[in-house]
Amino acid sequence: MIKTLQQNIFLFILLVLLQVGVLNNIQLGSYLNPYMYVLFILLLPINTPNWLVLVVSFILGLIIDMFADTIGMHASATVFMGFLRPLVLQAITNRDNYDSGTSPRIHYFGFFWFLKYTLVLVFSHHLFLFTVEMFNFHSFHLVLWRTVLSTLFTSLLVILSQYVIYRK
Amino acid sequence: MRSLLHFIHTYHFIILFILIEFLSIALVIQYNDYQRAAFLNSSNRLAGGVYKKFSTVNNYLSLKEKNQELLNALAVSKNHSFNAFKQNAIGVADVMDSVYVQQYQFIPANIINNSVQKQNNYLTLNIGKKQGVDKGMAVVAPNGVVGVVKDVSANFASVISLLNQNLRISAMLKESGYFGSINWDGTNYRYITFSDLPNHITIHRGDTVITSGYSAMFPKGELVGVVDTVDQSQGGEFIQVRVKLAVDFKKVKNVMVVKNLFQSEQLMLEESVHD
Structure with a gap:
């Protein structure tokens, strides 16, 4: 339990630093903005209470916002994603129940399961984020375009990270 | 529970x-x-x-007040109308029709949004392109100048108020005919600055300031206001005059948009001269 907590705090800090130090400076064209910090929400243990996921999402988003000077935007998008997470987990379960204590990792659940899980949540996060950023529906095709490209980029990073960090 | x-x-x-x-x-x-x-x-x-x-x-x-305003305006125009003058030269043929061609059309409008407290104020009128309003037309109230149309949509027009530091229009002293330009300094909505007047003329408090008609927008002789104080302290070739505006921008409601039927002709000629 304590170990899980320590690991998660470490991952949290690592991802925030990675996001604000490196990834925020990557802007290919004006379309590709990878937001890999959502990996933290993706990897939270499955038996984390739902309310805690929301609170953690809010705090994580707000910290990213503080660095990017966009108070509220990342927070709202990440909270939205935290809200969807339990629903998605329920919808794509391939067993009757998840074992308690496991995290949604590629090694436990397989590549395609993890890909599905990542794509759905990252897409919803990015769609929400870019919509709030644009704040109108006139240029919705632009929002959609940015969402699709950035989702692919972020998901690629997320899946690669699984092979790099948790190599066994 | x-x-x-x-x-x-x-x-x-x-x-x-x-x-x-x-x-x-x-x-x-x-x-x-x-x-x-x-x-x-x-x-x-x-x-x-x-x-x-x-x-x-x-x-x-405010109908009562408006009625009075309209009555005043009507009286002024009656005073200028043909009927108000005695026929002096009996025997001269009446040639009004061919000598005078209408140059200005007045389109009545209501102000639906207004401000006086900003540095650059704008008004909104309830008429637009459909009613014949276009960019660059002058806007006047029955008792004086209000502004210039900046932008039009189908049914609304946005007007740069005289209380806008970006608006500068040509004005003159009614008595002596000396002209200069008026521009708001952004402080008091009842006063405007009349500058570029030569320093050798004498100006009295209460002198009338009107539009000069030199720009293609305003007809000549629209009331701007009356001279309040003359500032000669600055020295130099020109003096500055503080003019009390005739229009009270805090309560102005009914205005007219002035359409100059010869505007394009005048501008075309002036442009060709400048080249």
Whole structure:
């Protein structure tokens, strides 16, 4: 339990630093903005209470916002994603129940399961984020375009990270 | 109470989500300029309609005053009309029709949005392109100059108020005919600065200032205001005059948009000379 907590705090800090130090400076064209910090929400243990996921999402988003000077935007998008997470987990379960204590990792659940899980949540996060950023529906095709490209980029990073960090 | 607690217990996840999401969106609107502007803008479409309703009520409440204003304007125009003059030269044929060609058309309009407290003020009129208003037309009230049309939509027109530091129009002293330009200094909405007057002329408090008609927008002789104080302290070739505006921008409601039928002809000629 304590170990899980320590690991998660470490991952949290690592991802925030990675996001604000490196990834925020990557802007290919004006379309590709990878937001890999959502990996933290993706990897939270499955038996984390739902309310805690929301609170953690809010705090994580707000910290990213503080660095990017966009108070509220990342927070709202990440909270939205935290809200969807339990629903998605329920919808794509391939067993009757998840074992308690496991995290949604590629090694436990397989590549395609993890890909599905990542794509759905990252897409919803990015769609929400870019919509709030644009704040109108006139240029919705632009929002959609940015969402699709950035989702692919972020998901690629997320899946690669699984092979790099948790190599066994 | 118990069922309420039960409800909260059952749906605590969704309720918490909605609360946090609302908080986040509120933060977005509170702290980010673009979203704030967009938010206010989209509600402005609504606000436009409300403004219009308000101004209808206001118009009704100030009917008495407006009637008096109209009567005054009517009296002025009667004084200038053909009937007010005695026929002096008996025997001369009446050639009004071919000697005078109408140059200005006056389109009546109502102000539906107005401000006086900003540095650059704008007005909104309830008429637009459909009623013949176009960019660059002058706007006058029965008792004086109001501004210049900046932009038109199908049914509305946005007017640069005389109380806008970016607007500079040509004016002259009615008695002596010396001309200069008037421009607002952004402080008091009752006064405007009349500058570029030569320093050798004598100006008295109470002298009338009118539009010169040198720009293609305003007809000659629209009232601007009366001289309040003359500032000779600055030295140099020119003196500055503080003019009390004839129009009280805080209560002006009914205006006319002035359409100069020869504007394009005049501008074309002037442009070809400048080249």
